[in-house]
Amino acid sequence: MKILAMNDGDFLSDTLALIDLACDLTGIDDRHRVLLKNVSRRLSVEYPVVLDDGSTTIINAYRFQHCNARGPYKGGVRIAPTVSEAEVAALAMLMSLKSAVLGLPYGGSKGGIVVDARKLSPCEMERLCRGYIRAVFPVIGPANDIPAPDMNLSQDAIGWMLDEYEMLAGRYEPAAITGKPRVIGGSHGRATAVARGGVYIIEEVEQRRNIYYSTYAIQGFGNVGGSLAKILHGMDRTVVAVSDSKGGIFSANGLDIPAVAKHKAETGSVVDFPGADNITNEMLLQLGVDVLVPAAREDQISEKNADQIKAKIILCLANGPINQKASEILSARNILVLPDVLANGGGVAVSYFEWVQGRQGYYWSEEEVARRLKDLMKNALYDVYRMSLELRCDMYTAAYALGVRNIVEAMEARSFG
Numbered sequence: 172m173k174i175l176a177m178n179d180g181d182f183l184s185d186t187l188a189l190i191d192l193a194c195d196l197t198g199i200d201d202r203h204r205v206l207l208k209n210v211s212r213r214l215s216v217e218y219p220v221v222l223d224d225g226s227t228t229i230i231n232a233y234r235f236q237h238c239n240a241r242g243p244y245k246g247g248v249r250i251a252p253t254v255s256e257a258e259v260a261a262l263a264m265l266m267s268l269k270s271a272v273l274g275l276p277y278g279g280s281k282g283g284i285v286v287d288a289r290k291l292s293p294c295e296m297e298r299l300c301r302g303y304i305r306a307v308f309p310v311i312g313p314a315n316d317i318p319a320p321d322m323n324l325s326q327d328a329i330g331w332m333l334d335e336y337e338m339l340a341g342r343y344e345p346a347a348i349t350g351k352p353r354v355i356g357g358s359h360g361r362a363t364a365v366a367r368g369g370v371y372i373i374e375e376v377e378q379r380r381n382i383y384y385s386t387y388a389i390q391g392f393g394n395v396g397g398s399l400a401k402i403l404h405g406m407d408r409t410v411v412a413v414s415d416s417k418g419g420i421f422s423a424n425g426l427d428i429p430a431v432a433k434h435k436a437e438t439g440s441v442v443d444f445p446g447a448d449n450i451t452n453e454m455l456l457q458l459g460v461d462v463l464v465p466a467a468r469e470d471q472i473s474e475k476n477a478d479q480i481k482a483k484i485i486l487c488l489a490n491g492p493i494n495q496k497a498s499e500i501l502s503a504r505n506i507l508v509l510p511d512v513l514a515n516g517g518g519v520a521v522s523y524f525e526w527v528q529g530r531q532g533y534y535w536s537e538e539e540v541a542r543r544l545k546d547l548m549k550n551a552l553y554d555v556y557r558m559s560l561e562l563r564c565d566m567y568t569a570a571y572a573l574g575v576r577n578i579v580e581a582m583e584a585r586s587f588g
């Protein structure tokens with residue numbers, strides 16, 4: 172496959188292996204398989220950003236578009252010094268699959284900006300974001316490709332990106348980018364959508380199994396992990412451990428999450444939170460909790476550490492945190508894995524609601540957004556469940572199979588391939 176010629180990484184190899192397995196299970200032919208395993212457009216750009224000291228630096232960035240059979244491309248923009256072409260390609264593929272699992276009229280894409288966000292001042296970050304939009308402007312737009320937040324991209328940054336897009340377009344285009352502040356066309360519930368969608372999935376599993384999951388360990392304390400911790404804390408669930416890139420903390424009696432958030436804001440990390448024990452990210456993954464939530468980044472649980480996992484269920488809010496071999500091991504051990512393309516779909520779901528609201532110029536109440544999100548997540552969960560019964564496989568594999576089947580149906584309707 173052509174894409175393997177890129178600087179390959181485990182994450183992309185794992186994603187391609189999953190697509191292959193899903194194609195095998197659903198009887199997808201080679202014509203469509205080859206499309207699913209490649210991206211249709213790889214835009215790689217270099218653009219200048221003026222730093223506060225007056226010097227100029229050149230930034231590398233990407234916008235990869237995977238497949239638009241089901242609708243316009245849709246995908247976030249990630250800022251990290253480690254962002255690679257292989258990573259952006261895998262993330263674009265996951266976006267197509269995720270939208271297809273949720274039944275949204277979107278294809279998949281992803282953006283990446285190769286820089287350490289922590290080294291930039293707010294003014295430099297604004298110039299970085301505006302420059303990115305100028306560089307990718309020819310391939311994005313409300314009916315072409317709609318960016319959104321991903322790692323290290325705040326709501327303010329999305330506001331700057333939308334403003335830059337609208338200045339270049341010469342008109343208001345609130346549906347061009349999602350995840351923006353509400354005062355400029357954002358939706359209620361977008362900032363917490365990934366976490367909220369995950370909570371709806373957990374509640375539905377609890378209801379179905381007649382069980383109550385009280386203890387949680389969350390890897391990652393950013394947009395997604397931090398929001399989830401706050402929501403669970405507000406629901407009187409016990410978050411015993413959280414972590415960030417510098418390490419984690421544990422308290423058997425539960426962490427005071429608002430106090431942890433304050434500590435992180437003041438010190439830059441959750442580590443050394445008073446009254447809790449410092450632990451490593453590896454230790455967090457192995458805690459004996461009801462629910463383990465990888466909410467940081469890809470490649471966290473593989474065949475190397477799947478035997479060590481003690482949680483009852485795993486809610487994958489990060490993209491690509493578990494590979495297929497690990498999911499097989501976990502499934503054989505009766506640990507339910509709720510995969511990324513289902514579990515973190517709340518983000519693209521509320522992005523879709525935001526896009527719809529922007530296109531019609533009519534904005535919904537908080538209750539309306541929450542009701543629609545809950546319905547959508549619940550329906551997707553049961554669609555995946557039915558697929559797992561049909562194919563006699565675990566929920567993880569079933570989600571990918573459902574995504575692949577839904578995309579290929581649209582490809583066939585358009586005679587793609």
Ligand SMILES: NC(=O)c1ccc[n+]([C@@H]2O[C@H](COP(=O)([O-])OP(=O)(O)OC[C@H]3O[C@@H](n4cnc5c(N)ncnc54)[C@H](O)[C@@H]3O)[C@@H](O)[C@H]2O)c1
Pocket residue numbers: 247320321322323324365390391392393394395396414415416417452466467468469488489490515518519
């Ligand atoms: N933001 C969204 O709308 C969205 C939607 C769907 C999926 N996701 C996925 O969720 C994950 C987190 O995204 P986010 O928006 O919260 O990013 P973020 O940048 O806001 O937060 C990431 C968190 O992970 C921590 N982290 C980074 N590397 C780590 C490591 N090696 N070990 C432990 N912690 C580490 C960071 O310190 C930070 O606390 C990513 O996989 C992203 O693709 C995000």
